[in-house]
Amino acid sequence: MNELKNTLLLDTLNGLTTERTPVWMMRQAGRYLPEYMRLREKYGFFERCQTPELAAEITLQPVDIVGVDAAILFSDILVVPQAMGLEVQLIESKGPLLPEPVKTIADMQRIRVPDVDETLHYVFDAIKLIKQQLNGRVPLIGFAGAPWTLLCYMVQGKGSKTFDEAKIFCYTQPALAHQLLQMITDTTIAYLKGQVKAGADVVQIFDSWGGLLSKGDFETFSLQYIRQIVAALKEEVPTIIFAKGAWHSLESMAATGAHGLGIDWCIEPQMARRFAGNKVTLQGNFDPAKLLSPIPTIQQEVKQMLKAFGGRQHIANLGHGILPNVPVDHARAFVDTVKEFGG
Structure with missing residues (x-):
């Protein structure tokens, strides 16, 4: 394995x-x-x-x-429900569709805990190839969706702003949900x-829909499962x-022993640090x-963000994934401003 030249992350x-x-950006490959x-x-x-060659490219x-300090594997969180036996379609510009979602105890017969080497080997093959092609330039981040976020799609069957059906499933059939x-x-x-075995240097758990739950429900339906994942991996590799x-659960998330916590733009860095x-x-x-x-505004706002984090124990990123209509030179301005900013 090639020695890493950039170990900032x-x-x-x-x-x-x-x-x-x-600095890196969520959905930067896309x-x-x-x-x-x-x-x-x-x-x-x-x-x-x-296709490992395409995923690597x-x-x-x-x-x-763009010159980011880390690569993140090109894949999707829904490869896991797919590996577990659910059909997943991705409709361009519309988002995911799972035509036969899980609603009842009978539906549970259709899914299984798979042998990942059999069902997801193409991801591991891609990671090996990426590591080879990166040649130690920057670390590679692997990732997965948090169990609650995956349940949202597996029960709702498609994207949603509220995931009511997924929540109702958890509240009316808690034993099945768990x-x-x-x-x-x-x-x-x-x-x-x-x-990690294939070569990922860091792993990130994406709980895109964690914010739909109250603090108590977040613990019950999300965090207790994330905790198991972090516990299983944190000795092997840094976890985010x-x-x-x-944001209400930043303190409990920090207590999992995860190395990093991602925050969105709705909470100020000082408050996040306090929690x-x-x-x-x-x-x-x-x-x-x-x-x-405009680029001068981006530069100014990025500097303000960096000052607010105080230059320590911080990874510059977006508060969610990059939007498809962002001009490439604007993304580059974000990265360059972080790189040029003094401590």
């Missing part, structure tokens, strides 16, 4: 002092890059995920084009361990939890829509 997650703040759009015209979404694009959440958790632990909107304590690295929290501002 790993050092920051491990609590070390670095000469500057590391729709705002013309190079990605060209591949999208030729290949279907899951074809891109399941897409993963490396933002490293080459059975499903545990199956997702067991699959995810095996899947992330496979990613990103639970969008779940999370001093042992954990914070990641975030630029509003992706602000990347459509």
Whole structure:
């Protein structure tokens, strides 16, 4: 394995002092890059995920084009429900569709905890290839969806702003919900361990819909499962939890032993630090829509964000995924401003 030349991300997650703040962007490998759009015209979404050469090419694009301090595996959180036996379609510009969602005890017969080496080997193959092609330039982040977020899609069957059906499922059939959440958790632990074995340097758990739950329900239906995942991985590799909107639980998330916590733009860095304590690295929290501002405004706003985090135990990132209509030079301005900012 090639020695890493840029260890900023790993050092920051491990609590070390670095000469500057590391920077990467969620969804950095994707729709705002013309190079990605060209591949999208030729290949279907899951074809891109399941072909290691394509996944590697897409993963490396933002490293080459925008100059980020880490690569993040090009894949999707819904490969896990797919591996567990559910059909997942990805409709371009519309989002995911799971035509036969889980609603009843009978539906549970259709899903299983799979052998990840059999069902998700293409992800591990992609990671090996990416690591080879990165040649130690920057670390590689692997990832998975949090069990609660995956349950949302597996029960709702499609994207939603509120995921009412998923919540009703949890509130009216709690035993079934916990059975499903545990199956997702067991699959995810095996899947992330496979990613680490293949070469991932860091793993991030995306709980995109964690913010839909109250503090008590977040503990019951989300955090107790994330805790199991972090416990299974934290000795092997640095872990980051990103639970969008779940600021109320930053303290409990920090207590999992995760190395990093992602925050969105709706919470101020000082408040996040107060909740999370001093042992954990914070990641975030630029509003992706602000990347459509004029470049001088982006530069000014990024500097303000960096000052607010105080230059320590911070990974510069967006508070959610980059939008498809962001001009590439605006994304580059975000990255460059972080790189040029003094401690």
